[in-house]
Structure formats: C-alpha cells, structure tokens
Amino acid sequence: MKIKLISLLFALGFFKSVTAQLPINEETGRIEYIDVIQLENISKNEIYQKAKLWVVSTLKSGDNMVELDGTTSDQIIGTGNIELYLDPEMNKTKYKLKLERGHLNFKFVVFCKEGRLKYEIKNFSLYFTRDTYGYREISTNLETSDIVGIGKNQTELFKDYAGKVIDNNIRALISDFKSNLQSVEEDNW
Numbered sequence: 001m002k003i004k005l006i007s008l009l010f011a012l013g014f015f016k017s018v019t020a021q022l023p024i025n026e027e028t029g030r031i032e033y034i035d036v037i038q039l040e041n042i043s044k045n046e047i048y049q050k051a052k053l054w055v056v057s058t059l060k061s062g063d064n065m066v067e068l069d070g071t072t073s074d075q076i077i078g079t080g081n082i083e084l085y086l087d088p089e090m091n092k093t094k095y096k097l098k099l100e101r102g103h104l105n106f107k108f109v110v111f112c113k114e115g116r117l118k119y120e121i122k123n124f125s126l127y128f129t130r131d132t133y134g135y136r137e138i139s140t141n142l143e144t145s146d147i148v149g150i151g152k153n154q155t156e157l158f159k160d161y162a163g164k165v166i167d168n169n170i171r172a173l174i175s176d177f178k179s180n181l182q183s184v185e186e187d188n189w
Contacts, residue, residue, distance in 0.1 A: 021164065021167055022167055025122075030122060031122065031124055032120060032121065032122040033119075033120070033121040033122075033174060034118070034119070034120045034121075035118070035119060035174070036118045037117045037118075037119070037178060037181060037182075038116050039115055039116060039117060039181060039182065040115060041115070042115060043114060044074060044113055044114045047112045047117050047181070048074065048076070048112040050181050051076055051110045051117060051177075051181065054177055054180045054181070055076055055078040055110065056078075058173070058177070059079070059080040059081070059082070059108060074111060074112045074113065075109070075110065075111055075112070076109070076110040077109050078107070078110075079105070079107060079108075080104070080105065080106045080107070080108050080173075081103060081105050082103065082104055082173065083101065083103055084102035084165055084166075084169050085165075085169060085172075086099055086101070086102055086165065087165075099128045099129070099161075100128075100129045101129045102127065102128045102165060103126075103127045103128075104124065104125070104166060104169060104170075105125040105127075106121055106122065106124045107120075107121070107122050107123040108120075108121050109121075121170060121174070124166065126162060126166060
C-alpha cells in the first residue's frame, strides 16, 4: 500500500510539474491544445478538404489512423505519432539527459464549419530513447502521469525538459497547420 501511495504522489508531482508549462483543460484537468481559426470567405467543404489533406500528409506514420465520416463530414480525427525535435544544447549540455530520440503520440481532432475551424490536440503519450549503457526507453503517459525508465536523480530535469519539448513541438505543428489552412493554392499546374 505504501508503494502504491508513493507511486501515486510521484506521478501527481510529475504531472503537476510538466503541466505547469502546458495548456490544461479546466473541465477535464488534461493537457489539451484547443483553438478556433477564423477563415473568412472559405466554405466548410474547402476547409474540410484542406484540413484533411494536411492531417493525412503531416501525421503520416505506420500506426497513424485518420477517421473520416464520408466526404461531407465536418469532423476529422487523426492519431499523430511525430518524431520530436530534441534541442542538442538543452538535451546534452544543460540537462545532461543523453536522450537520442523522442516520439509523441496524440489525438488531433478537427471540426469544420462555414468560415471557421476548431482543432483539439489531446491524449498525449511521450517516448524517449536514452543512451546509457545501451538504449533504454523512457515512456510517459501524460494523461495518467506514469513515468518509466529514468532515475530519481534526473526526474526533475526530465520533467522540465519534457514539458518544453512537448510544447515547442506541438506549437510548431499548430503553426504549420494554421499557415497551411490560410494559404491560397493556385491550381495552375
């Protein structure tokens, strides 16, 4: 019982530390990036087609799945699995974590209406590969706050670094999504 309680307190501490940097949905208490994008003079169908093309081409991976509700739908649900950009200066010099690769899994949901679009990015799981006497995986489910594969002496550094990596990568993804939706395509091939 003591071990379970200590594990729970540790997990809650991790969640609180990482989420201090990330957007939290006040109703659910979970990390969620949510926004509405106004797209003046663009029909619901055009918005849907642009968003669908971006989701399929950007969130592509072996375990990616995109759910569509026919061609006249107003909702797209994509499962993203992106490779994270790990800043070498922060990773190996400041934090000394020796992380080699990182992957972030998440749900990307899009709702389309005339002249606007709403997106939600949620259900995050984070994975790192670490080079310490051979490769070892560090996994963190940000919804359940579980963390596996890192020593107690580096936990605080990892929490801080993980929050920054997630936020930087998701904000870059959002920026690309927004600019793609707002771009004007010419069909002059």
